[in-house]
Amino acid sequence: MANLGFIGLGRMGRHMARNLIKAGHTVTLFNRSQAVVDELVAEGGKRASSPAEVARNARVLFTCLTTPDVVESILRQALEGAQPGDIFVDHSTIGYADAQRIAAMCAEKGVQFIDAPVSGGPWGAEAGTLTIMCGGDKAAYEAVLPYLQIEGKKLYHLGPVGAGTVAKLCNNLLVGIHAAALAEAFVLGTKAGVDPKVLYEIISGATGNSAQIERNIPKFIFPGNFEAAFSVDHLHKDVALAVSLGKDQNVRMLLGALTQQLLEEARAAGYGQLDEAALIRPLEELTGVKVRA
C-alpha cells in the first residue's frame, strides 16, 4: 500500500480521497476547513497541518482545489516538503499556461507534475467512475495509474503537461454553452405555451439533446433546486480558461465568449454559488417564465 497525500476535500476531492482510503492506502490529508478532515480521519485518513507536511508523508500528492492561483500557492507550499521523484497529480481545472508554469516550478525540485482534471460530478467522484484526462510524462502517468483507477473509470493520457487540461477545457466549454442554450430553448418553449415536461421528454429523445439537458432539467430546474453540485463560479472559471486558451491558440470562440458573459450575468445576479443549472434564472426572471414541473 502506498503513501499518498490529498489536499482539497471539497465537493469532489472528499469522495476521491475516501475512495483511496477505502482501497487501503495511507492517505495524508490537508484542507482549509477541518470538518471534512475529521470525517475522513475517522475513516482512516491522517491529518496534516500544512501542505508541506502532506508532501513529507506522501510520494504521490493529489490536489483538487479551485482557481489556478490557489493551486499554484498550495503546491508551492507543498514543494517545501517534497522529495525529488515525487509526483504531484492535480485534479483541479486550471489553465493550459498555468499547468505548464506549475510543472516548471515542480521540475525545479525534481517533482513531476501531472495535470489530471476530471469530469463526472460529485456522483462520479463518489462512485469512482470519473473520467480523468491526464497530461505529463508517460512514465509518471503509469506510476500513478493504479490510484487513478480507484478514482475513475475512463482514464486518458493525452500528451505532455497541459494536454489533460486542454481536453477538460474543451469539455467544459461545451458544458457552459449547452447550459446557456437549454435556457433559451426551454424558456422559449414554455413561454410559447408548450408543457416543459413534454418538451423535455421530446428533446431528450431527439437531435437537440445534450448531457446538460439530461442533468440540469430534471435534477435542478424542474424541482427549482439549485444547490450546487457544480457551481456557476466554477463553470465561469472554466469557460473563461477555455476562451483564454482560444486567445493563446488564436481560435475565434464566439459562442464561448458569449457564454462567459452569460455566466458573468448569473454571477452579477447573485447566483455564483448556485449550481450551474441556475444559468437559466436570469432569463426566467427577464421573461417572467418559470420552467418548473
Next chain:
Amino acid sequence: MANLGFIGLGRMGRHMARNLIKAGHTVTLFNRSQAVVDELVAEGGKRASSPAEVARNARVLFTCLTTPDVVESILRQALEGAQPGDIFVDHSTIGYADAQRIAAMCAEKGVQFIDAPVSGGPWGAEAGTLTIMCGGDKAAYEAVLPYLQIEGKKLYHLGPVGAGTVAKLCNNLLVGIHAAALAEAFVLGTKAGVDPKVLYEIISGATGNSAQIERNIPKFIFPGNFEAAFSVDHLHKDVALAVSLGKDQNVRMLLGALTQQLLEEARAAGYGQLDEAALIRPLEELTGVKVRA
C-alpha cells in the same frame, strides 16, 4: 386502406411516403422533380400532376417541403382539389405564425390543418422511428394517428395549431447552437494538440456530450464528408424561425441569434447545400485546423 396524398419527396418525404405505401395505403404523389416519383410509383404509389390532383384523390394529405412560402403556395394549390373534412398534415419545419396563417387559409375551405414537424433525420424517416410533434385539433390528430404511427415512433399532440412547431423549433434551436459549439470545442482542442479521436471519445462519454456531437463528428466531420442529410440552409431556416419566435414571445435569445449569424457565415462561404455539420468548416479554414480522423 385509406386514400392518402404526399407532396414533397425530398430527403425526408420520400421515406415517409414509401412507408405509407408499404403499409398498404393508396398514396397519390406529387413532386417538383420526377425521378423520385418514378421510383415510388414503381413501388405502388400513384402519380399526380398537380397538388390539386393529389388533394382530389386523398382524404389526408401529407407535405414535407422546404420554406414556409413553399408550403403555403403548395397548400393553396392543393386546397383547390380538397373537400371539406379533409385533413392536411405538414411535416415541414415552418414558423409559428406561418402555421397559424396556413391553418386559417385551410379552415376557410373546411380543411383541418395539423402542423406536424419531425425529428430524426433521413435515417429515422427510413426506419419509421421519427419523433413527430403535432399541433391542431385533437380529433383531427386522432384521425391521422394511424398514419403517423407508420411514419414515426414518438408521437406527440402538444396543443392547438402551432404547438408542434414550437417544440420543433426549440429542438432545432438547440441543434444549431450545439453544432456551432462543437466546432469551437473540437477546433480548439485539435489546434492545442489533442488527438481529435480521443477528444471525441472523452467528450462523447462526458458532461459536454450532445446528440449533435454523436451525429456530426463521426459521420461527417472525421471522414470529411459533408453530403447533406440535413442541410445548412434548412438549419439556417429553422434557427431563424426560432429566433423570430423569440421576437414574437419577447424572449432574449443571445446564443440563438449568434448561431443564426454563424449559419449565415457558412452560407456566405458557399456551404448552404452541405450538411449542417459543415458549420465547422469556416472555423477550420480560419484557424488552419482540420478535425479529421
Next chain:
Amino acid sequence: MANLGFIGLGRMGRHMARNLIKAGHTVTLFNRSQAVVDELVAEGGKRASSPAEVARNARVLFTCLTTPDVVESILRQALEGAQPGDIFVDHSTIGYADAQRIAAMCAEKGVQFIDAPVSGGPWGAEAGTLTIMCGGDKAAYEAVLPYLQIEGKKLYHLGPVGAGTVAKLCNNLLVGIHAAALAEAFVLGTKAGVDPKVLYEIISGATGNSAQIERNIPKFIFPGNFEAAFSVDHLHKDVALAVSLGKDQNVRMLLGALTQQLLEEARAAGYGQLDEAALIRPLEELTGVKVRA
C-alpha cells in the same frame, strides 16, 4: 402653393407637418389620436376623417408612422382616395422588402411611392434640419423635392425604391450598436471608480466617441430622464429590420444580431416606451451601478 397630405403626427410627423403648413401649403391631416390634429388645425392645417379623405385632397401624401404593417394598412386605405399621378412619400423607417411591396401596391393604382426615411430626431424635425434618404423614381423625387427641402437639410436620392431604406437601416444599425456599446463602457468605467462626468468629457473628445454618446449621455443618462425622443421599441424595430436585410443580402451581422437581443432585453424589462438611451438600464441594474451626474 400645393395640396399636400400628412398622416402620422407623432413625435416626428407633427413637426414636419407644421413646417409644411408654415411654408404656406394646404396640408390635409389625419391621425389616430386627435389632440395633435386639433393643434395643427389651429395653425392652418385641415382635418380629414380617414386616410382616403386625405388622399382625395392631396397630390402628394406624406406619412410618418410606426411599423411596416401600419404603413401598409394606412396606405392601402389612402389608395382608395388617390388619383393616378399622385406621389406617396413615406418617412417611417420600414424594411427593404416592405418598401418594394408597398411600391408595387401603389403602382397598381398609378401612384408613385418614395421611401424617404429620416434621421435627426424630433429636434431636427422641428428645426427642419433632417437628413432625408430617398429611394424611388428620380422624376418623382424631383417633383417632391421642394417639400422635402422644407422638412430637412440634407436630402439624398440614393436609387430605386428601397435605396433610402437601406441607408437608413445602416445608420440605425449603428445607432443601436453604439447605444449598447456606450452602456458597457460607461458602466464599466463607473464601476471601476472613474467619475462618469470626466469619463464623458474624455471619451467625447477622443477616438471612442460617437453621436450616440453625445446624445444619450448628457441628455438622458446623466439626468436619469428617459422620456422617449426615439423609443426603444422603434430602435428595436429598426435594428431587427437591418438584421433582416442582412439575411436577405447574406451578410453576417454578429454585433447587429446581438444588439437586437439587447433591445429585446430592454423591452422585456419594461422599457420599450422609454428613450433608446434606456438600453443602459438593464446593465445598470445587473451591476448595481448608476451612471448619473
Next chain:
Amino acid sequence: MANLGFIGLGRMGRHMARNLIKAGHTVTLFNRSQAVVDELVAEGGKRASSPAEVARNARVLFTCLTTPDVVESILRQALEGAQPGDIFVDHSTIGYADAQRIAAMCAEKGVQFIDAPVSGGPWGAEAGTLTIMCGGDKAAYEAVLPYLQIEGKKLYHLGPVGAGTVAKLCNNLLVGIHAAALAEAFVLGTKAGVDPKVLYEIISGATGNSAQIERNIPKFIFPGNFEAAFSVDHLHKDVALAVSLGKDQNVRMLLGALTQQLLEEARAAGYGQLDEAALIRPLEELTGVKVRA
C-alpha cells in the same frame, strides 16, 4: 531644463520623444531597434544602451511600449538604474491589475509610477495634441505635468494608480466595437446597392456617426490602404484588457466579448499587423463586397 528618459520609440513614442527634445529637455533614449534612435539622436536626443542606463540619466522616465509583459520587463530593468524619488510615466495601454502590480514593484525602490495611457493616434502624438489619462499620486502627476503638456493637450488626473488605465480601456473598448460595427453597416449597405461614398456622407452627418467612422472609412477603407497607424494586434490587446477588467469588476460585456473575438478573427486571417480598420476585411471577403471609393 530637465533630465528625461524615453523608452519605446514606436509609432507613438517617437513623436512624443521628439516633442520633448524640441522643447529643450535632455532626453535619454532607448529602443530595441536602433534606426529611430539614430534619427532622434541627430535631433538632440542621447542614446543609452539599456533601460537601466536611461534610468540613471533621467529623473522622469517615459515609456511607450506594447504589452503589459514588455512594460513590466523593461521597467524592472530600468529600476536597476533608478533613484528613490524618480517618477516612471507609462504611456502604453496595459491592464488595470498590471498597472497596480508595476506600481508596487516601483514603490519597493522608492519610484513613483503613473499610468498615463494616451489617445489620439500618431497624428496626435506628432502634433502634441494627445489626450493623456493619468492615474497615480497627485503630487507626482503635478511634477510631471509640464512634460505631459508638451506631449498632449487634454490632460486628466483621474485618481490612484490604474485610474488612467480604466478610462483608456473604456475608450478603446468603444473603438473596437465601433470599428467592428462600421464593418457590418458599410458592407451591408454596399452589398444592398448603395454607393458607399454617399453612405459615408450621410452617416457621418447623422445619428450613426462615430469617431471610428470618420477615421477608418476615408483614410483606410476607401483607399484600401491598411498600413498600421494603430494595429489590429494593439486593439485586440486593449479590448481583451477591457473585457478582462469587466471580469474583475463583474460587469457583463457582451459586445466587448464579441468584438474581442472579431479581432481574433482578423488576426487569424493574417491581419494583426495591419491597421485596425482592417477589421472590415474578413467580412468583405466573406460577402464578396469591397467598400472602396
